[in-house]
Amino acid sequence: MTAPDPSFQEVLSARFADRLSTSLSLREQHGRGESHHVVALPDAVVFARDTADVADIVRLCAAHGIPIIPFGAGTSLEGHLAAVRGGLSLDLSRMNDVLRVSAEDLDCTVQAGVTREQLNSHLRDQGLFFPIDPGANATIGGMASTRASGTNAVRYGTMRENVLSLTVVLPDGSIVKTGGRARKSAAGYDLTRLFIGAEGTLGIITEVTLRIHGIPETIAAALCSFRSIDDAVNTAIAVAQLGIPVARMELMDRDLIAAVNAFSHLSLPVADTLAFEFHGSPAGVRDQVEAVADLVRDNGGHDFEWASAPEERNRLWKARHNAFYAVIAQRPGSRGWSSDVCVPISELSGCIDYTRGLLETCSVPAAILGHVGDGNYHVVFAVDPSNAVEMAEVADINKHMVERAITVGGTCTGEHGVGTGKAAYLRAEHGDAIDLMARIKRTIDPLDIMNPGKILPRA
Template identity: 60%
Template sequence: MSKAAKDADGRAAALGELAALFGARLTTAAAVREAHGRDESWHPVAAPDAVAFAQTTDEVAAIVRICAAHGLPIIPFGAGTSLEGHVSAVHGGLSLDLTQMNRIVEVNAEDLDVRVEAGVTRKALNEYLRDTGLFFPIDPGADATIGGMVATRASGTNAVRYGTMRDNVLGLTAVMADGSVVRTGGRARKSSAGYDLTRLLVGSEGTLGIVTEVTLRLYGIPEAIRFGVVPFATLEGAVDAVIETIQSGLPIARIEILDPLSIRACNAYSKLSLAEVPTLFVEFHGTEASVAEQAERFAAIAGEHGGGASAWAAKAEDRTKLWEARHNAYYAALAFQPGKKGMVTDVCVPISRLAEAISGTLADLETSFLQAPIVGHVGDGNFHMLLLMDPEDPRDLAEATRIHDLMVARALSLGGTSTGEHGIGEGKIKFLEAEHGGAVAVMRAIKQALDPRNILNPGKIFSV
């Protein structure tokens, strides 16, 4: 019997055992499979052979044991909001949907931590926490699941003050490639006990283990929040204001940049009337007195770099509307050119090199026939470009790839990274070697040690 025939028999046997175990919670319906083979990116759909909906860690372990026995690939799936093809079944297999694992298990308000299942979304968590006076600050924009945010080491608008998922995951429960269950970390705020397996799994994109529970840090809801919109004469001036703000130690919570094209798209999509110029969205957290002082200091810095009068939101609903518009910038850009897809990418550079990175990208875009809004969590040197293109048009695809690759190469040359928060997935595999060199061999060795049959989200991060 040929290898292909053996593989087909193995897959059929695995799906048969899973169907007997899960009944209606295992489906091979074409529409469901297609929905689980795509994310928010431009990458082609790669549908799995089937989709299973797990409800407990024990069920996930049982699924993995069956798949491991037959060599069936497993692709963990949350909200499907990733941007580098993370959930596509490039080698077929089983999409393991964790969205029914959506219980908030334990809140420890005195210790500022919470334990949740992987399918809980960030908005659902903060809604649940509202009456406790606590919140979870990591805010990637999309209403992603906590498990997905762990997998991609998510970041977002609050990272400049509160850090990323790497900084806010205290421990987790994961199912490994052989079906064993491990629990890493704990509720203590620091530990020197053994290897840091928590950090190993955070950002592993489902290639080393399937996260089923997470213990997270929480923070007190600020007494006061001051939010403002600051227009600038030039994008360079806005970036320089960001750099000086960070270097001065001003404790800013959020600082986002939007270029004129992004503002135009957001105005149309979110019914705003902002001036179509380079703009910073800024936010301060603290007491009434401290946020007033910080806003005043920031306004002075902005003025030195061509910033106009700051418009400070007086009402919480005004602030919410503007942040919602920022979070919807991706969809606003797509609506700006109907029929186009978005090749969305992000890089991160040391804050002192941010102006160079953005100005270089703008110069690249001036030579291109494609439009590409730029937005960014610039407080930590991270920015995004959304190339509007038709992936079915070879000319569009080639040009988008050219601009995208120039942006990444520039970031690496400036001491930065090929992705600040989106992850590698299948979309940035070719850059990992250039960024990490020989360390990629160590990553492969870890992968092969923990997943020798390469069944956990194969085809992501690097080839095996």
């Protein structure tokens, strides 16, 4: 893709003035995510303020055949932001208004650039919260685009379950709304789910209507150590199979605990660890804690401690959310390579054992963590992207981990999305259904200007 022609730049500049930039530093910021993937710079960056701005930009790009890469907070991990064919990075971060909140209906509508922390700050005084927590302070539009989930998914589900409707700008600049506010509908195709997880390849999400929840009366957190990762995983499987309604159930292996202790100045026991959070009434939380404590003891766990003080809970979850950076900090100057898979809960123990074996001879710092209540786990590596030998080594580990997950009926990515990083595995996972996805893409975006090269890269 060559740089946009002068007439395109002139029209765009006339319409958006100081909200259009070709500065190198800004283009570099918008051509990368948080991970190790190669940076590919857009030719320019434009900032939108509302759906009308986005529609104008898309119509202009369609007329000139210019690729568009949506940008939210820049926290993606699988190369979603790389401008692999040049073009325009469309920054939605200034579209950050909470448009409506209905406490009675437990729903709200926000612009795509609202972040999850901003939304929860807005909702807190009304006794409400939005539970999807991928760790990073991502934008709601980005979370919908990647079908994000995170630490609360075991109880509250993913973005797929928590989005009621979307406003989307299509590749020709037209605007559609994919649904209403009713909690269920049997009317027509489920277009909302089509765009959730499409990673900006079918259109640009500009507004999102979400389910929200009342803040639980009681919230408690617990941490427990195990002699082995098998014991920790087996405990998690038992909790899930018995239907104990924990809000969070996070695995952190001993290597991650050591890294987190150093990074977050903690003194947690260096052991394979499960962290829990419980939501509900005082009696309900007490029952959950007692049931989980019994399972922990049955599986050889120890140091089971729980607390309901907000400051203690927040300190624990902040340390967990900093896990990616904790691993990278073990090797100054490195970049993070974070891979995730999700498998049926009955296959979780075997898959994590297999992954642990792959890591035994790994030459770079690495750690396992996961939202094990729903079978989703991650490996974070600290890599030097300029070292071809070590990048090939980590790529091979990642390949074997993904292939094992798909073989047992799992997926190549539980929440990070496909981007460029996981595209090679989609046919193994979906078979001929990948051809249907390609036809949908060509029908909606015949010019292939919507985040091209992601999910379904052309040969």
